[in-house]
Amino acid sequence: MKLSTEPYWQYLLRDVLELYQSGSAGGSAKIRSHMAEVRRLLGKVIDDDPAVQEEEGEELPVCVHLDRALSNAVGYRTARLARSIEGVREHLHWKYGYEKVPRGLTRKYGYAEILGPTGPVVSDRIILGLVLFGPKTTYPGHSHKGLTESYVCISGHTSENDVGVYAPGSLILNPPGHYHRITTADREPCLLAYAWTGARESLVHQKMTFSRK
Template sequence: MSAAEYAELRLSDRPDWLYLLREFQELYRRRSAGGSKPIRSHMKAVRDAIGKVIAADAPVRPRAPETKPVTAHFARALDNGRMQVTGSVVRSLEHVAPELSWLYGYDKVPAGLGRKYAYAEIAGPFGPVVSEHVILGLVLFGPSCTYPAHAHDGLTESYVTLSGSVSENDAGVFAPGSLIFNPPGRTHRITTADHEPSLLAYAWHGPAEVLSGQKMVFSRPRGARKRSST
């Protein structure tokens, strides 16, 4: 299929992407907000944003498939996730897995992290499913990974654990089905289990200009000059 033909495709032409978006929408419908009004509001905002993308029959503009060293763990993460409470999302992911473009998102990746981390977008301003309302994607961590402290200015972020388990800021362990919420500007650091990979879905919600202009930067260590980080 030519690039011009790909450019004309929409969700209705690519049902595997449509089904995956619906699975993401259900992730944010079935999870409990735990009585938290900010989390409940974020979950509704993400659901509504996905609904707008689906109703618009959004364009699907696949990126060139790309792997990173950590994607050697992807099959294991999928295997571990199939029988979890989020298994329907994992099974839907398998149908688009060969098309995913795994990226770092940082100009400079800390030593060692390049073998234990990568992300792949599902929807956003730059595709594959084109959306100005929300960014959806996946983060894959290898075993014994420390994802350094960072924050996101001007948008709310959440993760839903699909496979494996993680800790954020050493405040509890998040097993499959757990939702982690980060309001704008909250600095967070993620660590993973010693012997298994972890696969997380994520959603970013905020103004269109913020979503399209996000630059990912790790926070500086204590004692270094302060710098805005996202």
């Protein structure tokens, strides 16, 4: 199957693109440059008309919070993206990504890739995905070698490195090697969309590990 024949995956990618088009960089030149890079790469992916590997999805325990997280986007500019996620949720493969997951995270965390070298939309230009956190989650500190990462908050509230609180529609930028730790609100789940940009080798061979400082 090709992207051009799969409208729900098209909607999903275009809704992510729209968030990086309409969102504010807050006056930051670095954030503005990253948003432009995500738009450029995602536009090329759409023009490429890549393959879509649509298979039956897999869930993790954290997925009990997904309905709530999607409905909590109503009223925010991320609502359209939430509706598009609903359209493909039965094909999302939720994973931990780590060989050893801290016991406290097994029911509170999971990620699902949307676009990347392993699909479902297949491309090595950029990686896009979703991260779902349950309420009152602490995601241990980590960093990504060779990758620039951004999160757009779809629903819920989160904090990174205990600096500020990010509401739906907010964007968080993590440069390569930047150590970051994530926490979420006490009573509601948090759903984030992430984008990874970098050299093809970094995208294809990135390993997910926790680190300590």
